[in-house]
Amino acid sequence: MPKHDTPMLDELEKGPWPSFVSDLKRQAETHDECWDILGQMEMSYRDKITHWKHGGIVGVFGYGGGIVGRYSDMPKEFPGVEHFHTVRVAQPSGMYYSTKNLRDLMDLWGKYGSGMTNFHGSTGDLIFLGCRTEALEPLFWDLTHDLKQDLGGSGSNLRTPSCCLGESRCEWSCYDTQDICYALTMHYQDEVHRPAFPYKFKFKFSGCANDCVAAIARSDFAVIGTWKDDIQMDQAAVKEYMAGNYPSNAGAHADGDWGAFDIQKEVIDLCPTECMWMEGDELKIDNSECTRCMHCINVMPRALRPGKEKGATICIGAKAPILDGAQFATLVIPFAKVSKDNNYENIIDYIELIWDWWMEVGKNRERVGETIQRIGLPTFLSVMEVDPIPQHVREPRSNPYIFWKEEEVPGGWERDVDEFRRKHAA
Amino acid sequence: MAMSLEEVEAAIIAKANKSPKPQLYIKDFYKCDSERKPREIKNIANKLVTKGELMFWSSGSTTMYARPDRIKNEEGDSGVN
Ligand code: HEM
Ligand code: HEM
Ligand code: SF4
Ligand code: SF4
Numbered sequence: 001m002p003k004h005d006t007p008m009l010d011e012l013e014k015g016p017w018p019s020f021v022s023d024l025k026r027q028a029e030t031h032d033e034c035w036d037i038l039g040q041m042e043m044s045y046r047d048k049i050t051h052w053k054h055g056g057i058v059g060v061f062g063y064g065g066g067i068v069g070r071y072s073d074m075p076k077e078f079p080g081v082e083h084f085h086t087v088r089v090a091q092p093s094g095m096y097y098s099t100k101n102l103r104d105l106m107d108l109w110g111k112y113g114s115g116m117t118n119f120h121g122s123t124g125d126l127i128f129l130g131c132r133t134e135a136l137e138p139l140f141w142d143l144t145h146d147l148k149q150d151l152g153g154s155g156s157n158l159r160t161p162s163c164c165l166g167e168s169r170c171e172w173s174c175y176d177t178q179d180i181c182y183a184l185t186m187h188y189q190d191e192v193h194r195p196a197f198p199y200k201f202k203f204k205f206s207g208c209a210n211d212c213v214a215a216i217a218r219s220d221f222a223v224i225g226t227w228k229d230d231i232q233m234d235q236a237a238v239k240e241y242m243a244g245n246y247p248s249n250a251g252a253h254a255d256g257d258w259g260a261f262d263i264q265k266e267v268i269d270l271c272p273t274e275c276m277w278m279e280g281d282e283l284k285i286d287n288s289e290c291t292r293c294m295h296c297i298n299v300m301p302r303a304l305r306p307g308k309e310k311g312a313t314i315c316i317g318a319k320a321p322i323l324d325g326a327q328f329a330t331l332v333i334p335f336a337k338v339s340k341d342n343n344y345e346n347i348i349d350y351i352e353l354i355w356d357w358w359m360e361v362g363k364n365r366e367r368v369g370e371t372i373q374r375i376g377l378p379t380f381l382s383v384m385e386v387d388p389i390p391q392h393v394r395e396p397r398s399n400p401y402i403f404w405k406e407e408e409v410p411g412g413w414e415r416d417v418d419e420f421r422r423k424h425a426a
Numbered sequence: 427m428a429m430s431l432e433e434v435e436a437a438i439i440a441k442a443n444k445s446p447k448p449q450l451y452i453k454d455f456y457k458c459d460s461e462r463k464p465r466e467i468k469n470i471a472n473k474l475v476t477k478g479e480l481m482f483w484s485s486g487s488t489t490m491y492a493r494p495d496r497i498k499n500e501e502g503d504s505g506v507n
Contacts, residue, residue: 055485056501064475068486071501086486133500155482155489156452194472195482195489196465198453359464364451365488 003032004039008046024116031115033080033130040078051078058085058133060140064194066151067136085136087113087128088152089143090185090192091120093178094165104147112139122218123202124162125152156199158191163205164212172297173207174225174310175338181205183344184351197355198362208306209294215315215329220368221351222315222329223338227307230287231296237303238263238283248299267296312338314350316380317369324370330377331391332384350384357383434459434470439479439493448496449483455491 006021013019021038028034040051056069068086075082089105097105105126109115114130121127131139143149152160161184164170166177184203185192191201204215207225215222240246241261247254248261263283268276275289276296283303285296292313297304314336315329336346354368357380362371372380381388406412429437437458442450455467462470471491474480483490483497 053501055483056499057481057483057497058500059482059484062476064472064482064489065484068484069501154486155484156487157489194475195452195484196468198451199488355465356463359468364453 002038003035004042006038006042009038009042027115030110033084033114034116036072036078036080037084037114037116037130040072040074040081043074043077052084058136060136060151062193063140063151065154065157066193067131068154081130083132084114084129085131085133087131087136087139088121088123088125088154088160089128090150090152090160091124091126091162093163093181094168095120096165096168101147105149108139108142108147112142123152123154123159124204124213125160151193153192153200156195156197157193157201158188158196159200159202160192161185161203161205162213164207166205166207170207171301172210172225172294172306174227174306175207175312176340177205177207177225179340180223180338180344180347183340184348187344187348197359199365199367201355201358201368203351209292210298215318217318217326217328218320219318219329220316221354222318223312223336223347224315225306225338226292226311226313226335228309228311228335229307231285231290231307232305233283233285234303235282238300239281241300241303242281246300246302250301267299270295311335314347316354317367317372319367319369324373327369327373329369330372332381333386334389334391353384428461429459431470434462434467435474435479438467438471438474442480442491442493442496448492449490450492451488451490 002025009021012021024034024038028038044051051073053071053073054069056071058069059065059067066088068088070084070086072078072081072084106115106117109117109128112131112135113128116129118127118129128139140151143151161181163177163181164173166173166175168178181203190196201221202219203221203223204213204219205223206213206215209224209226211222211224215224237246241248242263244261248266263278268278271290272293272295273289273291275286277284287307292306297306312335313331314333316332318327318329320326333350336350338344338347358368358371361375362368366374377392378388381392438455441455441458442448445454452464452468452471455471456464458467471480475482475491478494480491481494481497483492
């Protein structure tokens with residue numbers, strides 16, 4: 001039986017699409033608190049203001065993250081959502097679940113909470129929505145002991161690292177995204193479970209520039225697969241595409257009528273660096289100008305492949321709009337080897353250079369991208385011990401001054417005053 | 427003279443006792459011993475949480491530190507995380 005009238009929410013059940021309102025009503029048959037979600041939401045729609053409060057001290061013993069406190073500010077009217085905490089459960093690398101694992105997770109969550117979930121949050125975790133304070137510890141115990149799964153990060157912690165499915169299914173992956181994601185999650189357990197910084201910090205790993213985890217838009221430290229040598233090319237397959245014998249984009253857009261495949265229009269003219277052309281019936285690429293954007297490879301996967309000398313580009317400092325406008329991560333390390341042979345030590349070194357600097361100079365609640373913006377990329381590049389390259393330059397300089405460092409000036413700052421006075425007596 | 431671990435812990439607790447607002451950012455503790463790196467101060471503050479001398483207070487996106495006896499309510503504020 002509905003506990004509250006929800007005329008506005010009921011409107012959202014009328015369309016042809018799936019409705020979260022219908023889902024909530026169905027869930028309310030076994031979890032009464034879901035009526036109060038609906039009731040409180042109807043009130044928010046009417047009053048045009050939220051009735052959720054968030055944050056505070058809730059957590060589980062030994063951890064300083066993974067649980068986000070959430071409360072109703074109308075607990076008398078909606079007692080079911082008086083406490084409605086969010087639990088972040090670390091997702092498996094590449095988000096591979098067995099159906100048994102999913103059933104076990106749902107049984108656990110139905111027992112201790114509302115049963116409402118979010119697969120997955122923008123951090124990457126599987127999210128349980130709606131836990132009472134007193135249910136947190138037992139839920140955590142069963143999750144870690146029976147299911148052998150862990151909470152993810154929240155607050156000023158290192159957030160749960162996430163990755164694309166990489167080499168497990170994708171021929172374009174330039175390194176083993178799942179392996180490094182797991183290895184760094186284990187390496188940084190303390191940082192994931194307890195606050196470590198002035199604000200949040202996220203790693204994300206994509207195997208190529210298609211960037212299926214949107215690392216460049218969502219992570220402070222985006223590791224994006226790339227290659228150093230030439231795109232591998234099969235000229236015979238290029239001809240098959242041109243003859244219409246192979247479907248472009250592996251048939252992904254085949255349900256629309258786009259006409260015959262036109263390599264000039266669909267590949268060459270769309271190359272962002274204009275580094276492709278036809279010579280007779282041969283496709284040519286000036287690989288020294290290619291930015292490894294993946295476009296041509298996506299269109300003609302049987303003819304073109306990433307090169308053989310693989311690794312990753314590291315871009316730093318993406319963030320959501322909360323403080324200062326959204327921004328993408330900035331290219332910092334053009335090419336790094338990503339290999340389990342050295343336990344990712346070179347990647348770890350980069351990460352720790354950033355952390356030491358950001359913890360020192362970053363302001364409270366300032367993402368590292370904002371710190372870089374405030375202090376300047378040239379300073380950050382020297383922190384990262386990389387020499388500037390043209391790709392680090394976004395626009396011609398607008399500041400005419402050059403600030404030399406002491407080691408860049410012959411003789412440094414020290415002057416022999418007596419020697420100087422001999423030539424400049426006054 | 428370098429400060430001993432006990433002296434740094436005492437300085438952190440003293441700071442958390444007399445701050446105007448009960449919740450402090452990790453950066454507020456850096457000056458308790460400016461010879462230590464921020465990550466060392468963070469480790470000391472987190473250890474004080476396991477000892478019950480401090481507690482975490484999180485907005486969802488940022489985690490702060492507080493003395494348990496200065497926090498009256500388990501809840502946070504309205505707004506975003
Ligand atoms: C006006 C209301 C809200 C706003 C503006 C808002 C905004 C946001 C933002 C900006 C984030 C991303 C934080 C990040 O960078 O990771 C976020 C995450 C999240 N919010 Fe909200 N939120 C609102 C209400 C709610 C409510 C009512 C709930 C649950 C009852 C909720 C649950 C969550 C969860 C579970 C996440 C984490 C997802 C993840 O792990 O990425 N939010 N919210
Ligand atoms: C290290 C030495 C010096 C530095 C860094 C310096 C810097 C500057 C700067 C930044 C400006 C403003 C430019 C603008 O935005 O319009 C300026 C203007 C000026 N400087 Fe210097 N200056 C130096 C030495 C001198 C000396 C030795 C003289 C004269 C003997 C001088 C005479 C002037 C004059 C007259 C102007 C005004 C120009 C105008 O009317 O716009 N400066 N200086
Ligand atoms: S990011 Fe690239 S490697 Fe990873 S799944 Fe997507 S296309 Fe494949
Ligand atoms: S990968 Fe991108 S930049 Fe390189 S040749 Fe193909 S379309 Fe051009």
